[in-house]
Amino acid sequence: MMHGRNNGKKLMAVRIVKHAMEIIYLLTDQNPIQVIVDAIINSGPREDATRIGSAGVVRRQAVDISPLRLVNQAIYLLTTGNRESAFRNIKTIAECLADELINAAKGSSNSYAIKKKDEIERVAKANR
Incomplete structure (x- = not known):
């Protein structure tokens, strides 16, 4: 965990990831490690530019x-997408992490990471 009041709290980060893995298992019935x-x-x-x-x-x-x-x-x-989705949101950070990981594993465009990846690759393609 970095940024702000969560800086350096390793036990809190472990608890969040553990809870997110439980949510992933309940929603997908798959191994959470494989989803990650x-x-x-x-x-x-x-590729990048x-x-x-x-x-x-x-x-x-x-x-x-x-x-x-x-x-x-x-x-x-x-992690950036997780932090932005959990900021000023009713959902807990573990729920946001689970949603981000599930969407990214599916390749869904609802994921912040997938959107940014497509943007980076689009810029690189334009600069070939």
Whole structure:
């Protein structure tokens, strides 16, 4: 957990993830770990646009993303989407996390991570 009053509270984070896994199991009847793995695979962008500058001219170039960065970016997008959906919402953060993971595992466009992944890949495609 990072940002604000939840900063550094590891036990709270563990409790939230545990509760979210229970919700995922009740809603999907699947192994929650497999749902998380599918969500990470589906929400990681395959290519990105990077800045390449030479002789004062800066342009963007599409590049493939390494496997480690793909996983890191996917987890970052999932947590950011979870934080934004839980902010000023009646639903608990565990319920929001479960919804985000289920939608990302399905590849649904209701997921913040899937939307951002599509946006990143669209920008990279335009800069090929």
